[in-house]
Amino acid sequence: xxxxxxxxxxxxxxxGAYSQAxxxxxxxxxxxxxxxxxxxxxxxxxxDFRAEAVQVFKNLQAVAEAAGxxxxxxxxxxxxxxxxxxxxxxxxxxxxxxxxxxPARAAIGVASLPKGVQVEAEAVLVLNA
Numbered sequence: 001x002x003x004x005x006x007x008x009x010x011x012x013x014x015x016g017a018y019s020q021a022x023x024x025x026x027x028x029x030x031x032x033x034x035x036x037x038x039x040x041x042x043x044x045x046x047x048d049f050r051a052e053a054v055q056v057f058k059n060l061q062a063v064a065e066a067a068g069x070x071x072x073x074x075x076x077x078x079x080x081x082x083x084x085x086x087x088x089x090x091x092x093x094x095x096x097x098x099x100x101x102x103p104a105r106a107a108i109g110v111a112s113l114p115k116g117v118q119v120e121a122e123a124v125l126v127l128n129a
Contacts (some may be wrong), residue, residue: 001024002024003009003022003023003024004022004023005011005019005021005022005023006019006020006021006022006023006028006063006066006067007020007066008020008063008065008066009038010061010062010065011033011037011038011042011060011062011063011066011083012033012034012036012037012038012041012051012059013038014031014050015041016023016049017095018031018042019031020063021063021066021067022067023067023127025124026125026126026127027124027126028064028067028069028073028125028126029105029124029128030060030063030064030111030122030124030125030126031063031122032069032078032111032118032120032121032122033056033060033116033120033121033122034052034056034059034115034119034120035051035052035053035054035055035056035057035059035119036055036115038055038057038059038062039079039097043115043116043117045060047118049083049086049089049090049118049119050089051098052092052117052118053089053093053094053119054096056094056119056120056121057071057094057096057097057098059076060074060097060121060123061097062069062105062115064125064129065124067125068127069125069127070092071097071098071099072098072099073125073127074098074103074106074123074124074125075124075125075126075128076103076104076105076123076124077094077103077104077105077106077121077122078105078106078108078121078122078123079094079105079107079108079119079120079121080107080108080109080110080113080119080120080121081107081108081109081110081118081119082109082110082111082112082113082117082118082119083109084107084109085119086118086119087107090107090119091109103123
């Protein structure tokens with residue numbers, strides 16, 4: 001099975017040795033997104049967790065659309081938070097962006113994330129499901 005690299009200028013460019021997403025068959029593996037503005041590559045939110053989470057979902061949405069899907073096609077989300085006290089806010093933001101039924105999800109507390117952000121999320125989506 002061939003793999004297809006997914007890239008869009010509407011999401012932050014990769015800041016390492018990875019692709020924004022890779023499609024294998026009807027499955028798209030989306031790399032972790034942090035709250036970077038794709039135009040400036042600067043962190044959004046000024047330390048406001050909700051603003052950071054909103055930008056993360058905007059970035060995931062842009063990559064999903066570049067792959068030919070939507071956030072509704074996501075089957076699994078992995079969220080990484082530097083403070084699990086923000087878990088309820090993450091849930092609220094996720095519910096604003098993603099339709100029901102919601103995908104499977106893991107939320108993991110981590111010591112730190114790139115560029116000092118408070119949240120990162122990665123996802124797997126299935127097209128034509």
